[in-house]
Amino acid sequence: QPIFFHNLGLVLKDRGDLEGAIRVYQQVVRANPKDSEAYNNLGNVLQENKRFEESITAYRKAIEINSNFADAHSNLGVALVKQERFEEGIVAYRKAIETDSNFADAYYNLGNALQKKGDVRDAIQAYHRVLKINPNYAEAYNNLGVLAQEEGQMEDALQYYQCAIKVNPNYAEAHRHYGMALLLTGDFLHGWKEHEWRWRRHNISYQKKNFPQPWWDGSILERKTILVWTEQGVGDEIMFASMLDDLLQMNANIMVECEPRLVPLLQRSFSQIQFFPRGNPSNPKLLNTSIDYQIPVGSLGQWLRQDESCFRKSQPSYLLACSDKVSKLRKKYQALAKEKLLIGISWKSANQRVGKIKSTSLKNWTTILSQPNCYFINLQYGDVDAEIKQYTSGSNTSIYIDKEINSLMSLDDFTAQVSALDLIISTSNTTVHVAGALGKDVWTLVPYISDWKWMLTREDTPWYPTMRIFRQSKIGDWEGVFLRVNQALKTAQDTHGY
Structure with a gap:
């Protein structure tokens, strides 16, 4: 029964068995070469498996069977854009919109493609069209915020991010963008708070470490041991290292896991701190539950840099070269x-x-x-x-x-x-x-x-x-x-x- 195999494919996909789902949908289209829905589903699973050319072929087959299949047009656009074939992707999205003028996702995808291509005005129009169809489309507000920020329209950007968060209070990407915008404008107190949402994002580019200690909450560190682990790029690690001296002033015992290439430099610069090269797994000493607290270095700002007066201007340098x-x-x-x-x-x-x-x-x-x-x-x-x-x-x-x-x-x-x-x-x-x-x-x-x-x-x-x-x-x-x-x-x- 076709419906059984359609559902089986969806179940396998949801379980993460992409190869199994692909085989099921391939069986369906062999048995019924006119099943446009099966070709579309096959394209979705192939795309999730990063087999983009094959997914494009599947979507085009679905469209060949049913030229008014709006979802297939839109999904084709997504696959093309992921290969940076923006013009072709934009054509596919516009076909989806021609078929269904109230297709909010297609307008959103169109806006995304235009934004990546650099067509800012057309992207903005597409996102506004999304919101006209669905005023609760948080991702459209977020992207409008990004575009406004890139144009230097910070008040508009902040408002768009706030709208996205109001629609979806758990939208981590909007919180992160809002936090970055607040920090950009000098609102450190609120910016750092929003910055913490970075750990809840999908597709985060840096790793959250799973150390066993409780996170530091800004409490007194006198004679306490705190583990600081670095994140993001080398430049960020160096910049945030400026706050390590603040921890020393609190009479804390500090252990730091960092980029291996930074260990000699940081050890010379902060002789009272123990530095460990970042590894997977981490050094066993850092897993000791007798360590009182842990904190990622980018989270120190919420406690140590709440406003500009907290910066230690009297110390213009903190790194010591050989x-x-x-x-x-x-x-x-x-x-x-x-x-x-x-x-x-x-x-x-x-x-x-x-x-x-x-x-x-x-x-x-x-x-x-x-x-x-x-x-x-x-x-x-x-x-x-x-x-x-x-x-x-x-x-x-x-x-x-x-x-x-x-x-x-x-x-x-x-x-x-x-x-x-x-x-x-x-x-x-x-x-x-x-x-x-x-x-x-x-x-x-x-x-x-x-x-x-x-x-x-x-x-x-x-x-x-x-x-x-x-x-x-x-x-x-x-x-x-x-x-x-x-x-x-x-x-x-x-x-x-x-």
Whole structure:
């Protein structure tokens, strides 16, 4: 009976037996080649199994049988967009909408595709159409908030996030976006609270550790032991490490699990703290139930950075580079530079989600790299030798590549390299966090709407007292940023100040 096999396929899919569900639906379509519903269900399971080409074939077969099958058109669009075939996906969504003008999910999917493609206005129209059909569609409010935030319309963004949360109080993604927006605007007290929702999100990109200890609730830590475990990227680990000294001031015994490459650097910088390389499984010592509390490092802010007055501006640095390495590198660079200013540069981010808008091209740097009294040293992590060679061969500029430093392999060596320089100029990436934590003069180049760490409009940040922020005045305007940096660099050379 077809209905039995349809239901069996759904049961197997819900149990996670995707291969079993695929076999069932394949049997159904072999027995009944005109069963468009079975082809659609087969496409869904294939798509969930990341067999996108096969799922596309199944959806197209369903549509061939029934050209008015709105769900199949919409599902086809989802599969195409997941392969970044945006134009084809948009066509499929529009077909679904032609078939069913009140198909809210198809409008939402259309908005998603348009948003990813960069068609902001059309995406906004699609999301508003969703809300006209279904005023309780929380995901549409959330995405409108994201788009408003990207356009710098922060009041609208906050309202959209609030609407999403009102419709669905347990919508973790909206809470997280709301928290990031609040932190961006400087509302630390409420922002950190919303930030805690990050652990309830689906498809979280970093791992929540399952240590046995209770989470710290901000209570007194005198003679207590607390385990702090790091999360997210290396730059975030370095920035949040600025709060470790606050825990020391509470007379706590502190144990930290962190990125293995950071252990030598952090152990030197915080000699009273025990550091352990992050592993899976974790070091057995960290599983001891006699440890009083645990907390992820990104959650410390709710207790230690509730407003800007909590930041320790009297301590401009907290990382200590190896002094012998610093001395050796500085002597080498000074000999090469012949009394020129030693400037380290980095121009892009490896962040897959937002790296594109944070990154620049070396061509943008030409006016800066042409400054006569400056010696430029590459701080860009990754294999960029060919990129630098291609750029410098067609210009009168040069960028020194220190072959002895591998920033991805040894963060301790990289930290010494940064510490050996006079000034660091970089887009928002790990380099600026290292420089800021060392108390080096660092100029950070950020997009119009930046990561929450750099807040809005201001040229400074409470996280790093020695940092100066150069921000786009409008979306995508790196040219204006580099004009201001170039002028600031000329002024700095005249006044010997950064």
